[in-house]
Amino acid sequence: MDGTGQELGTLEELPPDYVDQLTKQYAAPAWPSLRDIIPYDRPVCRTQPHIWRYADLRPLLMRAGELTPMEKAERRVLMLSNPGLEPAPFATAGIFFGLQLILPGEMAPNHKHSPSAVRLIVEGEGGTTTVEGERCPMEKGDVILTPSGLWHEHEHLGAGPMIWLDALDAPVVVPLEASYCVAGTPQRPGNQPDASQTRYRRSGLVPYDGLGRPANDYPLKRYPWVEVRAALLDMAAGAGSADPVHLAYVNPETGHECMPILGFSAIMLRPGEERRLPRRSASTGYLAVEGEGETEIDGTSMSWQENDVFVGPTHAAIRHRNGSSKNPAFLIQVDEGPMQRKLGYYEEFEITD
Numbered sequence: 181m182d183g184t185g186q187e188l189g190t191l192e193e194l195p196p197d198y199v200d201q202l203t204k205q206y207a208a209p210a211w212p213s214l215r216d217i218i219p220y221d222r223p224v225c226r227t228q229p230h231i232w233r234y235a236d237l238r239p240l241l242m243r244a245g246e247l248t249p250m251e252k253a254e255r256r257v258l259m260l261s262n263p264g265l266e267p268a269p270f271a272t273a274g275i276f277f278g279l280q281l282i283l284p285g286e287m288a289p290n291h292k293h294s295p296s297a298v299r300l301i302v303e304g305e306g307g308t309t310t311v312e313g314e315r316c317p318m319e320k321g322d323v324i325l326t327p328s329g330l331w332h333e334h335e336h337l338g339a340g341p342m343i344w345l346d347a348l349d350a351p352v353v354v355p356l357e358a359s360y361c362v363a364g365t366p367q368r369p370g371n372q373p374d375a376s377q378t379r380y381r382r383s384g385l386v387p388y389d390g391l392g393r394p395a396n397d398y399p400l401k402r403y404p405w406v407e408v409r410a411a412l413l414d415m416a417a418g419a420g421s422a423d424p425v426h427l428a429y430v431n432p433e434t435g436h437e438c439m440p441i442l443g444f445s446a447i448m449l450r451p452g453e454e455r456r457l458p459r460r461s462a463s464t465g466y467l468a469v470e471g472e473g474e475t476e477i478d479g480t481s482m483s484w485q486e487n488d489v490f491v492g493p494t495h496a497a498i499r500h501r502n503g504s505s506k507n508p509a510f511l512i513q514v515d516e517g518p519m520q521r522k523l524g525y526y527e528e529f530e531i532t533d
């Protein structure tokens with residue numbers, strides 16, 4: 181039954197010879213499958229609420245380090261594949277998540293590609309990602325941008341494994357048949373600190389020499405977690421107890437989201453805090469940077485700990501709970517908000533019940 185109370189015509193009701201002729205012309209009537217394209221009231225989602233626990237995945241990633249040398253991998257990544265989207269190796273309909281490992285002394289060679297990638301650092305010390313000659317140290321919780329078309333390579337001169345979560349917009353770029361990669365020769369990074377420590381040291385201040393010029397697309401590649409965490413704690417101290425403590429990663433020159441397709445933001449849940457979110461048109465992924473808690477997505481409850489990754493579909497009802505009554509918990513959120521806002525279909529729905 182249709183939402184108007186009207187039954188739409190089916191393929192079976194049409195004369196078989198007519199359907200045959202259409203098929204031969206590679207054409208088809210829309211009305212028998214119209215509701216597959218535009219279902220009433222909310223999309224039909226294949227993406228399922230799902231959690232990948234770090235305790236389960238870390239040993240498997242370390243094993244990949246033993247099984248597959250870097251020369252055989254180019255990028256040693258385990259793809260987090262949503263059970264509802266198989267065989268596509270995507271975490272949600274719009275987000276690719278992969279856990280990447282490099283070991284001491286290894287290098288992931290220089291390349292660039294049309295999908296954009298963002299690194300959310302999970303574990304380790306002494307690794308760097310070099311983006312267009314800017315060497316970015318990788319520290320736990322850091323967010324590092326490697327936007328579409330920019331050269332990037334990873335190197336690990338420290339001790340112990342270096343592990344991070346890759347967030348790519350590949351589920352958007354691949355089906356649109358626009359995904360490809362170019363291999364490069366090693367970069368020659370300068371030895372000066374990255375822009376978060378120099379030109380964009382503090383929000384509200386931008387280099388004077390940029391005034392009046394067109395804004396740079398990616399002036400800041402690295403957002404150090406120590407700064408983000410401190411900003412969240414200070415925001416919480418100044419906020420009303422019911423206000424969300426939630427900061428978006430933006431381009432410091434424009435104030436716009438830091439990436440064009442995927443959005444990145446950091447959430448602090450106060451000790452004991454429980455928060456129900458308005459349903460939103462974007463799908464969502466989370467990395468638990470610190471703490472423990474429980475998140476319910478469309479009725480599926482998932483308890484998480486540090487470094488776990490969990491996701492939900494578009495239009496989902498989401499509720500977070502900090503499992504500790506003593507300590508704050510911190511999540512990094514990923515969604516397709518920037519793309520949906522640009523295309524004009526981003527929505528938030530009021531909580532009605």
Ligand code: 1HN
Pocket residue numbers: 255257278280288293297332346348
């Ligand atoms: C890629 O190029 C990287 O550059 C990481 O580190 C993960 C997953 C799929 C395709 C390309 C990287 C990737 C990737």
